[in-house]
Amino acid sequence: MHKQARIKEKSEQPAIVLFDGVCNLCNASVNFILDRDKQGVFRFAALQSDVGKKLIASCTDDSFPDSVVLFENHQIYTESTAILRICRRLGFPWQLLYFLIFIPAFLRDPVYRWIARHRYRWFGKRDVCRVPTPELHDRFL
Numbered sequence: 587m588h589k590q591a592r593i594k595e596k597s598e599q600p601a602i603v604l605f606d607g608v609c610n611l612c613n614a615s616v617n618f619i620l621d622r623d624k625q626g627v628f629r630f631a632a633l634q635s636d637v638g639k640k641l642i643a644s645c646t647d648d649s650f651p652d653s654v655v656l657f658e659n660h661q662i663y664t665e666s667t668a669i670l671r672i673c674r675r676l677g678f679p680w681q682l683l684y685f686l687i688f689i690p691a692f693l694r695d696p697v698y699r700w701i702a703r704h705r706y707r708w709f710g711k712r713d714v715c716r717v718p719t720p721e722l723h724d725r726f727l
Contacts, residue, residue, distance in 0.1 A: 602641065602656070603668075604638050605631075607715030
């Protein structure tokens, strides 16, 4: 099922990616996005951070995954839809993956959930959330 919810309080801001701050795969994904986000459209916050918790609390939908959430254009996207919408904004060739959005979420999301369920076993886990370098500090909330 495609999960989407409205943000209660609307404000103009860049797209925000919430990620599991202790997950090695999630941190590698953030690095991947940072390296390809030439326009600087994404900001990041760990789900475990105060900012991440406040953003989740500002939403009307309580059913969020524990891995990735995208706040974009006053909408919230989760699971495979969040990943595909991020790819869409990374430019060529990554934006080509967005065509997978035409596959219904009920078919895409189980694959996403399977990877998410095994991510700690396959990629490991940190004891603490990442601390951004001074150069990237303005990209993290």
